[in-house]
Amino acid sequence: MKHALLLAALFYISIATVCAQDEPAPSQTISGKLEDTGKKPVPFANVALYNAADSTLLGGNTSDENGQFSIAAEPGRYFIKITFMGLDEKVVPNVNVDRQNLDLQTITMSANAKTLEELVVKGEKSQMELHLDKRVFNVGKDLSNIGTNASDILNNMPSVTVDVDGNVALRGSQNVRILIDGKQSGMVGINPADALRQIPADLIESIEIITNPSSRYDAEGEVGILNIVMKKNVRYGLNGSFTGTAGYPYNFGGSFNLNFRKKKVNFIANYGLMYREGPGRGNSRQAYTGADTSFVYEQHSERNRGGYSNNVMAGLDYFVNDFNTITATLSYRNSQNKNRSNLTYRDFDFNNTLTQTVTRSERETEPRTNLEAALNYRKTFERKGQSLTIDAKxxxxxxxxxSKYLESSSLDAAAIAQRSYNTEDEKNFLAQLDYIHPIGKDGKVEAGLKTSVRLLDNDFSVHQQDSEQRWIILPEFDNYLAYHEKIHAGYVMASNQFGKIFVQAGLRGEYTDILTELKKTNLRNHRAYFNLFPSVHLSYKIKDAQTLQLSYSYRLSRPGFRDLLPFSSFSDSRVFRAGNPLLNPEFTHSFEAGHLLNMPKGTLLSSIYYRHRLGVVENITAVDSVGFTTITPVNLATGDSYGFEFNLTYDPFSWWKMTANANIFRAVNEGIYNDQVLKSDTYTWTSRATSRFTLFRSVDFQASVNYRAPRKTTQGRDLSMYAIDLGLSRDILKGRGTITASVRDLFNSQKRRSIVENAGYYSRSEFQWRTRQAIVTLSYRLNRAKEKQSREREENNEEY
Known part of the structure; x- marks a missing residue:
């Protein structure tokens, strides 16, 4: 709390500094003309203006039909980045604006000088941008994302799936690291599945998918990293956007994102308020044949999870001079959820005769708070590419x-009353230092240190009311878990370009110290280990339009807090999900090869990959003789995954844009549990296709399809799942506003269906977390019209 108060004081001081500043100097104009090597003008190219001190984007424009461009700028030091499809990126350094207009004269763009270190394949800010080590998805370009939340957005990403419980998987694995602005964050929370639903989509700028991270990133995450980039603006003056949302089932919200830039200080603030309800339903049939007893029962459930959440962030950038910048942010999130569920069990004998009906209801309150204070210092040097960054959070x-539970049976007049409490408190501190030193023309060396300390306390208990109305603790559901995690890391990485070949190699070392202690049963598990994690990335430019990429990394996946917790939800009295305090981390060798093809009207990234996993964690289902089912994670075995993936963007016309992606893979897992060999060998795939049309110049229509094929598991199989989303948007208020209407899961088909078979036990279930949703959103941009990145027309005057 002391750190948060210090940052709050810094905010007040900086605001006072802003008010004391003089009025900004009048804007000047930076102009120039773009030509290709044949002296022909380059029309409709993207011209972006960046601050030389910290490389922040300040503004930009598009060249006209004659290749002419102009950008307004305050006096200062900048550089300009120019991009255009089919031509290499052009960087104009040392753009110094005094108190008069600056004419850069003619700038020539070449087709033979493309930088391999960052392969952005489109000159415009499209829905998807491909870089050497990641894919960036600008979420505002996808109409089905508007008015939703972070969980919904991730479910629309290629190769990413979010199941009906909210668990995120990348390339079929849930061992994926989720970051906010490149760093671990309490916004993801102790329970990421629920926390992601509390982050409004209106506050998110983009999603980065990093399938084979380099050594600069944490080694955590078997299949890679999903980085959620929040919106942040650094334009001069007062700028921002406001958004309001209404939908059904109940989904109401509003948000704003503002910044005020004046000379050396940029003040930023955003806020999001959201109220939503998520009605869901499910059913299952369980059958067990044992040596001593047998049972059959059906279950039907009706659930509604909902409530409101507030997300607020305030921060400032202080530009000390052209080489030093200090950034401080303070964010707070509060949510109040009220969840309810009603379960009905129908018991049958093996003659299919109904023997009893049991009903169970739950009413749960779930308040959450999260406070984060962050401080960043960035120093650049006169030598281009040299920088030092220090972060603390x-x-x-x-x-x-x-929760309160009430259970009654048709065979017993007396009802069972129960209640449960689960409190989770977390403290987290991290400090990080990164340094980049350029070598020669294209090379550089990077090094860094990081330490993080995480302390979690969880107190769980279940009480049951006896015949005398007294609350009695159930000892098998009463404990206190203390989780202490310390991770200390360092890395070094070097990269260089040799003709058509770009090479990057690094080594990361991490020391892990984890103590898990169940205090009421005196179960203590202390693990300390040191690991080295190498990474290698290669890129070879076959020709101007084609690039080959190769990469390798060694990674691990530590058990999540919920996986270690020996008790979980008590909602279902017959199916209990429990963690395992003795879980060990998984280790993964990951190999990937990719081919990037730039076409006149699109791009195609094709990849093949292979992962070898050790200590694979599987959820094991066990059933006792009275029908009580326990689902527990264990380190089961080894696993191998082989896959092929492609990402295609294609624009047949200026008014029609298409994207498609598919991930086709084979997964083999094998191990032994309780002297029983458990093995799965499955071929499956996931895909998404989106088509977007611009109609009548100002109306956008989008349709997208998500499909997840069936797959085998070590104890059964998951059946297929699909969803269709539609969206329609129109610019209003002279381009300063946009109204959007969308329908998610048009046919109400996004349901999890699974089958479990194990030694005389059979279960078939279907569950839908959230039903079809319709949303209407209105956005308004303050002091700036909509930034259209695409060309209005092709040169051949194509008709709509």
Whole structure:
């Protein structure tokens, strides 16, 4: 809390500094003309203006039909980046604006000088941008994302799936690292599945998918990293956007994102308020044939999870001079959820005769708070590419789940009353230092240090009311878990370009110290280990339009907090999900090869990959003789995954844009549990296709299809799942506003269906977390019209 108060004081001081500043100097104009090597003008190219001190984007424009461009700028030091499809990126350094207009004269763009270190394949800010080590998806370009939340957005990403419980998977694996602005964050929370639903989509700028991270990133995450980039603006003056959303089932919200830039200080603030309800339903049939007893029962459930959440962030950038910048942010999130569920069990004998009906209801309150304070210092040098960055962050999180249960049976007049409490408190501190030193013309060396300390306390208990109305603790559901995690890391990485070949290699070392302690049963598990994690990335430019990429990394996946917790939800009295305090991390060798093809009207990135995993964690289902089912994660075996993936963007016309992606893979897992060999060998795939049309110049229509094929598991199989989304948007208020209407899961088909078969036990279930949703959103941009990145027309005057 002391760190947060210090940052709050810094905010007040900086605001006072802003008010004391003089009025900004009048804007000047930077102009020039773009030509290709044949002296022909380059029309409709993207011309972006960046601050030389910290490389922040300040503004930009598009060249006209004659290749002419102009950008307004305050006096200062800048550089300009020019991009255009089919031509190499052009960087104009040392753009110094005094108190008069600056004419850069003619700038020539070449087709033979493309930088391999960052392969952005489109000159415009499209929905998808391909870089050497990641794919960037600008979420505002996807109409089905508007008015939703972070969980919904991730479910629309290629190769990413979010199941009906909210668990995120990349390339079929849930061992994926989720970051906010490149760093771990309490916004993701102790329970990421629920926390992601509390982050409004209106506050998110883009999603980065990093399937084979380099050594500069944490080694955590078997299949890679999903980085959620939040919106942040650094334009001069007062700028921002406002968004309001209404939908059904109940989904209401509003948000704003503002910045005020004046000379050396940029003040930023954003806020999002959201209220939503998520009605869901499910059913299952369980059958067990044992040596001593047998049972059959059907279950039907009706659920509704909902409530409101507030997300607020305030921060400032202080530009000390052209080489030093200090950034401080303070963010706070509060949510109040009220969840309810009703379960009905129908018991049958093996003659299919109904023997009893049991009903069970739950009413849960779930308040959460999260406070984060962050401080960043960035220093650049006169030598281009040299930089030093220092980060510090402090996180406080608190969550309480309090539930009341009432269960009654048709065979017994007396009802069973129960209640449960689950409190989770987290403290997290991290500090990080990164340094980049350029070598020669194209090379550089990077090095860094990081330390993080995470302390979690979880107190869980279940009480049951006896015949005298007294609350009695159930000892098998009463404990206190203390989780202490310390991770200290360092890395070094070097890269260089040799003709058509770009090479990057690094080595990361991480020391992990984790203590898990169940205090009421005196179960203590202390693990300390040191690992080295190498990474290698190669890129070879076959020709101007084609590039080959190769990469390797060694990674691990530590058990999540929920996976270690020996008790979980008590909602279902017959199916209990429990963690395993003795879980060990998974280790993964990851290999990937990719081919990038730039075409006149699109791009195609094709990849093949292979992952070898050790200590694979599988959820094991066990059933006792009275029908009580326990699902527990264990380190089961080894696993191998082989896959092929492609990402295609294609624009047949200026008014029609298409994207498609597919991930086709084979997964083999094998191990032994309780002297029983468990093995799965499955071929499956996931895909998404989107088509977007611009109609009548100002109306956009989008349709997208998501499909997840069936797959085998070690104890059964998951059946297929699909969803269709539609969206329609129109610019209003002279381009300063946009109204959007969308429907998610048009046919109400996004349901999890699974089958489990194991030694006389059979279960078939279907569950839908959230039904079809319709949303209407209105956005308004303050002091800036909509930034259209695409060309209005092709040169051959194509008709709509």
């Amino acid at each position: 402090y996180i406080l999180s608190d969550e309480t789940e309090a």
